[in-house]
Amino acid sequence: DTEVTQTPKHLVMGMTNKKSLKCEQHMGHRAMYWYKQKAKKPPELMFVYSYEKLSINESVPSRFSPECPNSSLLNLHLHALQPEDSALYLCASKMRAGPNQPQHFGDGTRLSIL
Amino acid sequence: SQQGEEDPQALSIQEGENATMNCSYKTSINNLQWYRQNSGRGLVHLILIRSNEREKHSGRLRVTLDTSKKSSSLLITASRAADTASYFCAGTGNQFYFGTGTSLTVIP
Numbered sequence: 001d002t003e004v005t006q007t008p009k010h011l012v013m014g015m016t017n018k019k020s021l022k023c024e025q026h027m028g029h030r031a032m033y034w035y036k037q038k039a040k041k042p043p044e045l046m047f048v049y050s051y052e053k054l055s056i057n058e059s060v061p062s063r064f065s066p067e068c069p070n071s072s073l074l075n076l077h078l079h080a081l082q083p084e085d086s087a088l089y090l091c092a093s094k095m096r097a098g099p100n101q102p103q104h105f106g107d108g109t110r111l112s113i114l
Numbered sequence: 115s116q117q118g119e120e121d122p123q124a125l126s127i128q129e130g131e132n133a134t135m136n137c138s139y140k141t142s143i144n145n146l147q148w149y150r151q152n153s154g155r156g157l158v159h160l161i162l163i164r165s166n167e168r169e170k171h172s173g174r175l176r177v178t179l180d181t182s183k184k185s186s187s188l189l190i191t192a193s194r195a196a197d198t199a200s201y202f203c204a205g206t207g208n209q210f211y212f213g214t215g216t217s218l219t220v221i222p
Contacts, residue, residue, distance in 0.1 A: 004156070042202055042212035043157070090156055099144035099206040100164070105156030 003027055006091050006106035014114050015081060021109045023074040023091030028105070032098040034066060035090040037108070043090055047065045049074060050097040081113045118213030126219040128154055133190040135216040138183075146186045147204045149212075157202065160188075163191055189201030195222045 004025045013019050023032065031050050035043035048056035049068045063085075074091055088110050092103040099112040118139040127133055131189045137146070149157040163170045163186065170177045176189040190197055190217045200222045203213040 040215075040217075042215050045210065074176060092157075099210075100162070102159035102162060103157075105149075105158070107154075107156045110154075 004091055004093055004104050005105035006089075006109050008109060009107070010110045012112045012114060013078070013081065015083075017081075018077070018079045021076040021089055021091075021111075023076075023093075023106055024072055025093045025104070026072055027046075027093065027095075027104065028071075029093035029095050030071060031094050031101075032068065033076070033092040033103065034076055035092065036085075037088045037090055039101065047076075048097070055097065058071075078111075083113050086111055086113045118211055120201075120213040120216045122204060122216060122218045123214070124219070125156050126221065127193055129193060129195055129220055133193050133197070133218055133220070135188050135201055135218070137186045137213045138190070139186075139203070139205045139213070140184065141205070141207055143181075143205040143207040145206050146177075147182055148175075148177060148186075148188050149182055149202045149204060151200045151202065151215075153199070159177065160201075191219075193218075195218045195220050 007022045034047050037043040044069040045058050046060045047066045052068045063080050067075040088108045090108045091106045094101040094103045120137045147162045148160045152155045159175050160207050161172045161175055174191045179186045194210050200215045200217050202215045
């Protein structure tokens, strides 16, 4: 079991649906991340939150909307997604932003867009 | 753009053999990390080596770092079937980025 919990594990949605992915950690970490991973590829960074504030947006389309309601919770709101958005979405956290900290990953949400 | 590359892309070995995978990166780093990803799971942090270190050990893992060549290697000794996974290097500097990954299969 990982210390970063992501729900749901699987999600199938149509292109007109609105859904949200949830990520939770109770390790007191203050930096949280969203990644997108396609099959047989490395994770690609999407967003970084540091102390509940968005610090990095890697030019992600606006159909992906992140939210950090508190230090333990990270959401990713989805709307009007495209079939190419089908992927594994990973959440990660670490103690604080900065280079010398390992990231702790959840097991991801497998997203399929019909 | 991809900042790190690993080779080989895929590696298949017998249980008990050693596995070596290499990582090359483009930009300067504060440290280099290695992660493992089992099929359908998230990534697990294995080891971190700082830019002023040349070699580090953790159990059956040995990591080397050559900042002049912008390269690192991960050696897994006495491999086990449970080591079957994808392995990613990750450079941390002004950016954090993953390498392309090596898929390791250990045959029992």
